[in-house]
Amino acid sequence: MKIEKPQSWPQTVEEAKAIQEELRRQVIREDDLPTVRYVAGVDAGYPEQNNLTQAAVAVLSFPELQLCDQAIARCPTHFPYIPGFLSFREIPAVLEALEQLTIVPDLLLCDGQGLAHPRRLGIACHLGVLTNLPTIGVAKSRLIGTHDALPPERGSWQPLRDRGETVGAVLRSRSHVNPLYISIGHRISLPTALDYVMRCTPKYRLPETTRISDRLASS
DNA sequence: GCGACAG
DNA sequence: ATCTTGTCGC
Numbered sequence: 187m188k189i190e191k192p193q194s195w196p197q198t199v200e201e202a203k204a205i206q207e208e209l210r211r212q213v214i215r216e217d218d219l220p221t222v223r224y225v226a227g228v229d230a231g232y233p234e235q236n237n238l239t240q241a242a243v244a245v246l247s248f249p250e251l252q253l254c255d256q257a258i259a260r261c262p263t264h265f266p267y268i269p270g271f272l273s274f275r276e277i278p279a280v281l282e283a284l285e286q287l288t289i290v291p292d293l294l295l296c297d298g299q300g301l302a303h304p305r306r307l308g309i310a311c312h313l314g315v316l317t318n319l320p321t322i323g324v325a326k327s328r329l330i331g332t333h334d335a336l337p338p339e340r341g342s343w344q345p346l347r348d349r350g351e352t353v354g355a356v357l358r359s360r361s362h363v364n365p366l367y368i369s370i371g372h373r374i375s376l377p378t379a380l381d382y383v384m385r386c387t388p389k390y391r392l393p394e395t396t397r398i399s400d401r402l403a404s405s
Numbered sequence: 406g407c408g409a410c411a412g
Numbered sequence: 413a414t415c416t417t418g419t420c421g422c
Contacts, residue, residue, distance in 0.1 A: 268410090323411085329410065
């Protein structure tokens with residue numbers, strides 16, 4: 187798929203913060219997605235040293251969840267890992283990988299937060315705005331927000347709140363296992379996002395899309 | 406000032 | 413994220 191990549195990337199946290207404040211205004215928080223036939227998972231890994239970022243994308247049919255397309259790309263790492271700025275470290279390589287896809291996904295599940303971010307522009311929102319694809323943030327741990335106790339059964343969830351607003355949800359994707367932190371990325375609502383995450387997670391804690399892209403990214 | 410902090 | 417074997421519990 188064709189992608190319009192940014193001309194340059196920020197060199198400082200100050201520049202990155204300014205970009206986040208600008209792009210956050212372009213995030214669409216309501217459902218605006220087509221019939222989902224293909225769901226993709228994206229993830230990044232750091233092979234060898236730390237100077238290389240390897241991104242992987244796995245496209246699965248929906249709702250069958252069969253692997254239909256995949257891509258891997260490598261880029262020199264241009265940004266350190268700083269909580270709140272993860273996207274600037276991973277997105278360059280992710281865009282390269284997405285560009286190689288033959289099948290354009292209808293929905294993208296990202297490894298990390300979406301709206302549940304200090305400035306409301308986690309990697310899922312950032313990637314959604316840059317590609318204009320509907321996206322969901324699926325994180326394995328919390329960045330911000332608070333929530334009430336969560337029942338141990340699969341499917342239970344609680345709102346994740348920050349500064350007086352619901353920024354996502356904590357979802358039990360599997361009984362008696364640590365929950366997932368779900369937040370919208372772009373062009374989708376939280377209820378719809380939770381539904382898709384559950385339908386992409388039939389057996390394990392993580393969505394099949396994430397499991398496959400994880401495996402590809404760290405190889 | 407102190408603690409928290411996606412991957 | 414990454415370095416890494418066996419072990420506990422559903």
